[in-house]
Amino acid sequence: MPAGVTVKAKLGRDDIMMRGFMVMIALYLIVTLALPLYAMLSKAFSTYHFDLTQYELQVSDEQGVFGSPPVSVQQLNAKTGAIPDEKLATSSDGRLGLTKLFPEFSFRSPVRYRIRGTSGDAVFLIGSERYVGTEWQETDSNTFRRVVVRPVKSRGLANFTTYFSTPSLFYSIRNSLMVSVISTIITVTLAFGFAYALSRSCMRYKGVFRLIAMAPILVPSLLPGIALVYLFGNQGMLKSMMMGESIYGPYGIVFGSVFFTFPHALMIITTALAISDARLYEAAASLRASPWKVFWTVTIPGARYGLISAAFVVFNLVITDFGLPKVIGGQYNVLAVDIYKQVIGQQNFEMGAVVSVVLLIPAIVAFAIDRQVQKKQVALLSARSVVFQPKPNRRFDWISFAYCTLIAAFIIIILGVCQFAALIKFWPYDLSFSLRNYNFDVMDGGGWDAYRNSIQLGLLTAFFGTAIVFVGAYMVEKTQGFRTGRSLFQLLAMLPMAIPGMVLGLAYIFFFNNPDNPLNPIYGTMAILVICSITHFYTVSHLTAVTALKQMDTEFESVSASLKTPFYKLFARVTVPVCLPSILDISIYLFVNAMTTVSAVVFLYSSQTTLASVAVLNMDDAGDVAPAAAMGMMIFYTNAFARIVHLLASKAVLKRTQEWRVR
Amino acid sequence: MDNSAKSFLRIDNIWKSYGDFLALKEISLDINESEFVCFLGPSGCGKTTLLRAIAGLDLQTRGTVHQAGRDISNLPPAERDFGIVFQSYALFPNLTVDRNIAFGLENAKMPKSAITQRVTELLELVGLPDQGRKYPAQLSGGQQQRIALARAIATSPGLLLLDEPLSALDAKVRVRLRHEVKELQRKLGVTTVMVTHDQEEALSMADRIVVMNHGVIEQVGTPLEIYREPATLFVADFIGETNQLEARVSNKTGAVQVGDQLLACCEHEHASDTKVVAAIRPEDIIPHTGDASKSSRKKDFAEPENTIDARIDEMEFLGSFWRIRLSNAAIGAQELVADFSINAVRRLSVVEGGTIRIEIPSQRLKIFPA
Structure with a gap:
């Protein structure tokens, strides 16, 4: 081949839109799967401990005059042995009070205390006020009770x-x-x-x-x-x-x-x-x-x-x-x-x-x-x-x-x-x-609201999940070129199957419950339950959609492009109608699983969004075993009913489409 | 340029690579307005790759494509101007024939009545006037093919691309559709490129044939040129039947040595004593007399050149002619296949195991490098 520049495709409007959709759904998977998992992994490898060398104290005499030189908290502890080493390991929320360093401490004493960090990143709290750095802060002995130091984070295998x-x-x-x-x-x-x-x-x-x-x-x-x-x-x-x-x-x-x-x-x-x-x-x-x-x-x-x-x-x-x-x-x-x-x-x-x-x-x-x-x-x-x-x-x-x-x-x-x-x-x-076991409202677990929430969760998951999964599968199957992006997407779509529900739920706590996360407001809402359920059951749905799409003639898109018809018209008029049976399969799969799942959502529900499956768990935990069984059977009947509806819908679709399916 | 004035589709130095594999090498080609061109070659020769490059479905790695003076080298399919028919037809299964044909028109913001009128017109054009309400699966293969054609030309594209459009049909229907498609193309005057591996299809339909092999163009020419004057041994062998004889260029001008036999041949540029292949088509071999041993040869009869006696090893009846396998000690172990008309066989009483005197016309004996 002669040297020269490889012909680079000019992207058409369709290409740009399809890639845009694919990137959007990939981003969805990154935000709802990859980032939470990363948050969880980094949590597993994070340890927290109090670093006493970071702080200095100065104590006044009874008249409030600071005569003695400042002393490092580390040295103070070494002298008194008030805080043993194992107490220095803590969690991310750990707080350590300093009064125990002074055996003769009394909150009524007129002695005054000064505290400061020895480095710029030492953090301590006085009450709920947060202080960072090397500036002296002075308190009376009463307030000194409310002085706590915060742990430093380090990476390592200590947790393991x-x-x-x-x-x-x-x-x-x-x-x-x-x-x-x-x-x-x-x-x-x-x-x-x-x-x-x-x-x-x-x-x-x-x-x-x-x-x-x-x-x-x-x-x-x-x-x-x-x-x-x-x-x-x-x-x-x-x-x-x-x-x-x-x-x-x-x-x-x-x-x-x-x-x-x-x-x-x-x-x-x-x-x-x-x-x-x-x-x-x-x-x-x-x-x-x-x-x-x-x-x-x-x-x-x-x-x-x-x-x-x-x-x-x-x-x-x-x-x-x-x-x-x-x-x-x-x-x-x-x-x-x-x-x-x-x-x-x-x-x-x-x-x-x-x-x-x-x-x-x-x-x-x-x-x-x-x-x-x-x-x-x-x-x-x-x-x-x-x-x-x-x-x-x-x-x-x-x-x-x-x-x-x-x-x-x-x-x-x-x-x-x-x-x-x-x-x-x-x-x-x-x-x-x-029928008194059905009187869920008087038991722990969320009552009939939990059942209604579960149905809502099932329907929302089925609706949005099917849309996201099918559109994502279509884009990844039919986009031209963009090979790296597509294989990356496939990988992301396969990942949820390997992630246990408990792990996903916990990862969501770490990721979404972080106040610095702009998505934090959805924590505790129905939205996070829907997102979690869609992601949790993404893989099987995705594979169903891909299988259906692979059975379509690969040249439909070419024909449509040659007729200058944008891909979304083809998608709406041909792809979706032809794949309708599979689309229905995906929705019933998502509905049934959203109704029955416990593992991921058990970490994520709030008092406003209790779920039937979690209610079964909680009622059983509280000793209300019979109501738990009653709620469990409600889930069974609901799912059985949904399956029948799905069966009838599929039959209807098939009947309507029979004329073009069979010769 | 003078050439580009009449050249509708200009393909200039196109290369296509898949990793290390070169699917197209140095392809340059001009296609004229209203011309019907066939890309012909065995599977894997790059003909479909070239068609998809023209359509923008699989972009070439190097080189340019111009259509009607416009550089379309890197445009996406939707910004080019073509209609396409695939081997699978790719008819939308859930839309009726009417809606399939109207698919491209509906997007063009045409008024409803105009669409209906155009669809009716197209259905009549392809000879299926009252099949509009049916679904594709309810039609036969040949009918589906014609609907796909109607859909492709519905928006009156400047270029019609046909990717093995007749391969999925059974033999009879295929022959009939060949004629119909050609007729339709002539009526519409649309520039057409068809990919096929079927030489008969190419010979009977194309104005010009582009014979391809291993990613290169072997020859471009009218069907007659391709058949009568093959440029390479590959073309000679791929299109029609050809006897290939191992030969050596003789010192005598215009002759080659085949085994012990000296044969006059058509002009060539090979040096003396080089190894070559001498090729002749079976139907070009002329039968002269029946059993040579029985007939007393008249000495004064001016014997045509390249006349040899051959043994008739095998005769195969192929309907309109006989295919006869001949051998001759002089040309060595090489077999010669000849097609004789039924008349000739009867007249010359050719029988298996007998011998016959045949002539190899020197103008038809082509020399190719070995």
Whole structure:
């Protein structure tokens, strides 16, 4: 190629607008994801301590004459030993009074005190007045009681050192990993059996089974915990089945985790089984392979990516889940609950951040492996050929039916117990039916307002979330050139999936609750809950949108440009109508998740914006377990209703568009 | 300049690189007003890349494009003046045929009645007058193709770009549409560039053909020029069938040595004793007599030059003619393919396993560098 200047595209109006939109949505993700995470990370690596060498004091005699020379606070402390070294470590909010340096201190004494910094950045408070620098400030002894010095910040691993030298904290890592691994193994095994029965048998009522298996997705993860309390708790209906073991702890967490992760695993494995090639089975049959051999040489290898992917998704869900271990974990500490305890219980934000970082590691690893596996799965999918059609087999069909009935019964019992508990007066003493558990307004947790807020949150998240996600996906898919910007955007869009809800919520506190942040006013409002929910559930929505957009002819934009029609007209008249089914899928996904999520929003709600899912948690915490179950079931019915509306809407859309879809 | 006066689309020294790979090298081309030009070449030759550079969909790395005297080298597609039809048609599936065609007109702030009138006119032009209310999926491939064409010309663009527009159709429809598209182009007089890998399509539709290979232009010319006077061995081989014989330039002027056989050939500029390829099309080989061994040769008969006896190894009936594979010890192990008319085969009683006397006309024996 001859030397010379590369032809540089003159950007058209469309290009500029599309890039503008993309940059806007990228900025949204940066502000609502990257910056909060950065704030949290920097918090985890920040330590605060009082630096006594920074201050000097001068004390007068009884007449108020300052005769003696000024003395460093450091020396004073060394002499008296009033403040031991470990008391010098503190948090960002730490304040240290100085009166204890003077054993004979009396606030009535006529002695006067002077204080100043030895360097320009020494900070101290007199009352609520803030002073910086080396100028002497004089107080009487009464006011001297209100003199406090402020800590200095330093960067380092000190918080992590503390974390790992506190057994009660780092045991949580082991606990979290253990329940997650066990739950993963059980869930994937059970879900594989269910998916296998659905795709390989000719049993009846497959649709019903599929419907029931999906039900757990509609409830907050802590609801099975409540059901387990009623079934196996101290006054549980089936307590004897526990054979002396307590349900509060790992048993309860694993049991409940299997319940709420089951549909996630089932969806992935069903897809993996659905893509297997019938010709492989025909080949195996023609080679006279035994069914057992076929299962291990054809079925399992074909579904292996699905199984691995399901395992990592389940693992991620369990290890990052907060609601369930909070309700049923008892004394068994896990990472997600530790964050909550550190932040809400002890107000130790730095330690909360440290636990968050610890929790991020397995979550990100699981996420990264899952992404790699998913890519391979897609490659298998595109090379698909003949679809497998099961043939009736009486014995196998009956076994499948029995197995699915068992699993479905388990799911129905969990939900049924919650509904039953919600409707009776006082378990186990008064079993008469009553609606008093629905009288949420007299309980802790926010009452019916919480329920209304949740619906509002669900609708707002669904509306704005779908718009942001779909527009963002469109821009990143259809913008010409701008390669670096686009891959950066893709990365940002994938990131939320790797971030546990608790971590995101805590990061939001650090970022938005900072008074210096211009976005601080949204803290404590519905807006921050909506933003948090959109960001939290961004990735799956984004992938759904991208998949739909990839199925559109890539030349639509070229044709539209050649006809001098701006892209937004094409977007409104063709892209959106054609992608409507996927757009509806994204909105229902966002709605249901906003209704059920606890983890991120538990740090962010205010008394004006209590939420139903958080109310379940708080009512359970306060001992109002039956109302908690009642509220949990309200969420279930609302989500079920939303799903039905979504189904009808999708049907209507499909019917309207049928004429152009099918020939 | 005198040339630019009639040159409607001027492509000047265009290069396109994808990393280290050069997709287009030094492409310069002038396309005249109302001309129908085909870019022809095997897949990966750069023909579509060149079309997309003209449209502004994938910008060239170096070089300029002028359309109607205006420098459009770096303009976005929307600021250029063209209509385009893709292999996939890219019809909007949720809009009726009417709305598809009207898509560009609606944005041009045309009054509604004028749009309706123009759409009706276009539907008649492409021969689908009463299909306007249907959706694209309800039409056949050929009908969809014509709708895509109608949509592309609706706004009366100065340039029509066709990217393999007929490739997705089945053979019969393709042949019919070739004719229709050409007819339409002639009627509208719109300058048209079509990309195709189908040589028959190019030969039957184009005013001029641009044969491309490996990112360079091999030859530009009318269909007849391209076919009769291929500039390179690639063109000779890619368009139509060609026998390629390993040869050596003889000391005797105007002749080459093929095996032991000396053959007169057309003019060339290769030095004596260099290795070359001698090429002749199957239909240019002339059959003379039937079984040479049986016929007693008359000595006084003025024998045409380049006449040799060949064995008939294989005969393949291809409908309108016979394809015959011949061999001759003198030209070595090289096979010669000839197309003889059915008449000739009958008249000369050509049979498999027999021999035949053939003539290789020297004007049709082209010499290319080996």
